[in-house]
Amino acid sequence: MDPLHIPTGTLCALIGPPGSGKSTFASRYPASWRVCLDEYRLAATDNMTDQSATPVAAQIQNLLLDARLSRGLTVLVDSTNVFPHVRAGLLARARYWQRPTTAVLFDIPLATVEAQNASRDRVVPLHIVREHHQLLPTPDQLRAEGFAAVHLVSDLNATAHPITLRCPAHTRHRP
Ligand SMILES: Nc1ncnc2c1ncn2[C@@H]1O[C@H](COP(=O)(O)OP(=O)(O)OP(=O)(O)O)[C@@H](O)[C@H]1O
Numbered sequence: 001m002d003p004l005h006i007p008t009g010t011l012c013a014l015i016g017p018p019g020s021g022k023s024t025f026a027s028r029y030p031a032s033w034r035v036c037l038d039e040y041r042l043a044a045t046d047n048m049t050d051q052s053a054t055p056v057a058a059q060i061q062n063l064l065l066d067a068r069l070s071r072g073l074t075v076l077v078d079s080t081n082v083f084p085h086v087r088a089g090l091l092a093r094a095r096y097w098q099r100p101t102t103a104v105l106f107d108i109p110l111a112t113v114e115a116q117n118a119s120r121d122r123v124v125p126l127h128i129v130r131e132h133h134q135l136l137p138t139p140d141q142l143r144a145e146g147f148a149a150v151h152l153v154s155d156l157n158a159t160a161h162p163i164t165l166r167c168p169a170h171t172r173h174r175p
């Protein structure tokens with residue numbers, strides 16, 4: 001089910017701190033739609049947190065973004081995307097290929113993010129979670145940056161179709 005009705009060919013940036021639920025949300029969509037720096041760092045170094053592999057991971061991500069956007073295929077960017085310069089790079093690629101853009105802002109309370117982070121296999125250090133949470137942009141900021149549509153996860157959770165998982169735990173995506 002697509003709670004956002006993402007138009008075909010959209011670059012959709014998920015924006016949220018580690019543990020906020022981005023990959024869980026992305027697992028609702030076809031796996032081929034997803035690009036994820038963590039996975040390319042893992043492929044390059046056997047360690048998804050090895051920041052020395054971020055440049056190569058970004059190159060792989062950019063190749064896939066261009067491959068999909070040029071064909072009018074939807075892309076979900078499943079990384080924290082909390083830094084404005086990172087979002088600017090994504091927006092520039094979408095603009096180049098003249099594709100629509102959507103931001104999904106994981107405006108989840110810090111306490112919930114910390115609890116979700118603590119309860120999973122891959123626990124990200126608390127100070128990193130807190131730093132990233134502080135960097136969360138506002139919806140107005142995202143619109144000013146150029147995102148055509150901005151969805152708040154808090155709003156989605158308040159609708160008749162909350163993104164809170166109903167599926168059994170074993171079927172959930174494990175990043
Ligand atoms: N809506 C939700 N309700 C309850 N638990 C959730 C929800 N979304 C995610 N979780 C749980 O929170 C944990 C973190 O989720 P997830 O791995 O999707 O976060 P993430 O934002 O992708 O983190 P990272 O940036 O580190 O990859 C997981 O154990 C997941 O099952």
Ligand SMILES: [Mg+2]
Pocket residue numbers: 022023024078175
């Ligand atoms: Mg993830």
